[in-house]
Each structure stands twice: as structure tokens, then as C-alpha cells.
Amino acid sequence: MASILDPSEAILELGLSSSITEEERAIVNQAIVKAEGAVKRFLRYDPTLRRRTEYYPRHDASLGRGVSIMEVSSTQAYERQLVSGQTSELQLMHIPIRSSPAMELRIDYDGRSGARIGSFGAETVKVEGEDFWANYDQFDGSGNKVCSDGILRSMGLWPQTAGTVRVIYTAGYTNIELRGQDEPDVDGNDILDASPIWTAVLEETKRRVEQVMVRRKSSTGWTAGPKSSESLGDYSYSIDTSLSKALYGSSVELMDEMKMLLQSFVHMGWDM
């Protein structure tokens, strides 16, 4: 399971490492899932390092003046119209694109998103560096190229018929990069630091755990909650609003401070 945060990292920060119960562990695990979901939604992509297979373009751009190709199927010949609006840039869903392991790209004008038997055959393979290339803009600690914006450039124009380009690529950050532990490469300069993402998940996990803890029927060992006073006769109580806000975070999905941390990692070219 691809994951940004390990439960032990949250447990340590919550001060539970020496005496955690199974219930508290379950609360932490659920909080991690929710916090990672919130961060991924804000970033608009999953930042964990994974190999991905995707088909592009996602939709036909327009049906204006287009290009046609002729296709032969058994005894029939037919014309397939390609939509116009071609571009030399193709925006991929996940960032950053990593040059290693190498990506594989194929163009099949009748690819049908891989649904057609025999589509994207060996003859449709394109060569990186000749037919296309990623918009690489930096190096990681291993000296491999990194493309931060997720844009693939083409020697010509990319097809505009949906599902005619198949890309298999690696994108995201390693566990080491997410924890800010990337070591400089051979020239001693380049590192990739994605620790703000890990920090945001950690802080949002802690906030969600604390929200559950103060609402539990038994909150031994934890703050008693936001009540600042309580009276039994003519029952009344008062709420410490500053503490309440700190604990509950106004029920927002992400705190503003976390959004600021994550801002430079948001995928501006894509909506999940």
C-alpha cells in the first residue's frame, strides 16, 4: 500500500509510543488515511512514488477543421477523423516525472485506450529524446532527471483523439525525499526535498487524532477538552473558544498553515 506516513511516526509525535492501546492505534491508522486523502485532494495527485500506466488525451478537444487518416479493416476502408487543436505539450496526471526507470510511450491512432486487441503494438513505440521528452528541470540525489510540471513535449504535435497515447512512467517522491533525507548526487549539489508533504500529513494526522481523543467517553491522559468550567446546580458550562478552535480546527479539511506548506507542490495543470 502506497503511503506517506507510517503509524509509528504519528504515534511518536502524539506521545503514545510507550503505552499505546489497540483502540488508539486504530484511531491513528484511520486518521492517517483521512489526512493523506485530504493532502492528496489539495495537491491534486498522489505524491507517492509509483509506476503508472495512463492513456491520453483524456478527451477530444474540438471537432473543428481536423485531420483524417484512412484505415483498412478486412474488406472495408473507412476514414477516421482526428480532431484539431493539436499541441506539442501533453500534461500528465502525476508529478514529478522521474527519468529512471525510463518511461515508455506509444502512439496508436486507433488505440482506443488499449481496449482494441492488438492496439499499441511494438511498432507504435516512440523514443524518448527523439520523438518526445519530458520537461525535465532538475535532478534528484541519484543524479536522475526530474520533471516537476509533468509536461511531455513532442517532436511534432500530439494526437488529439482520446486514448491514442499510452504512457507508462514513474512519478512521485521516494520515502527518503518525503522525509527530507535525500543525499546530494555525485556533484554534491542536487537533492529533492518533499518534506513539506510529509509534515503536512503528520500534522493533519495529529489534529484528527486529537479531535477523536477529546471526544472519547474516557479521555484519561489527554486534555479534558474545551470546557473551561462546568456547574451542576442549574447546569451550565462554558467553552474555551481558543482551545476549541485549536482542537477541532473549525472542521476544515486542511489547516491554512498546511496549505501554505503544500502550495509549491500543487499540480496546477490537473484536477483529480
Add this chain to the structure above:
Amino acid sequence: MLIVIKDANGNAIVPGANDKVRARIGRRDGTSVLTVDSDAATANGSSFIKGASNTLRLDASDLDFEPGTYTMFIDYFDNADAREWKNVDRQVFHLEADCSS
């Protein structure tokens, strides 16, 4: 490090001749960075010797992974019960950076 495995009643479980114990250090996002079991010591000398108190020894040469916080899983192989590894505990494991590295 002495590790006592207890049953639901709080009584210590002593591994039998064909039972095994294992410690895995890792994160839930991938494979473990270090696994030590009672079958044999690692090449670097880390060992997990089973007994009433199971003794886990981690050799510094095996602690060459990235410093940070990991989960240590303690597993038990009960030869009399389905002959499979069962997780019996999880602990926070923190590796501190060595100042010489």
C-alpha cells in the same frame, strides 16, 4: 533487548522447539528494512534468540538504513497452529543518525 510474548491472560508464551520468532523493521508503505528471525543470525550478526525471554540483538552493521521512525513488528510462528507467521505486537522503532556518518 528482551521481548516477552504473552497470551491473552498475561502469561508468557515460551516458543517450542519448532516455533519461531521474528522481528521486522519497516514502514507500511513497503518492504521491511531489516528482518531478524530465530532461524539464523544475519550475516552481520543480528540475532533473535527464542526462549522465555526472547532476546533480540541488532548489530550496528545491520542498522545502515535511513535514520528515522519505523514500526517494529514482532511475529510468532506457532508450529502447532496453522504453521504460519502471526503478528503479536508492534512497537515504535527510532534509528538515530550516527554523528560519524
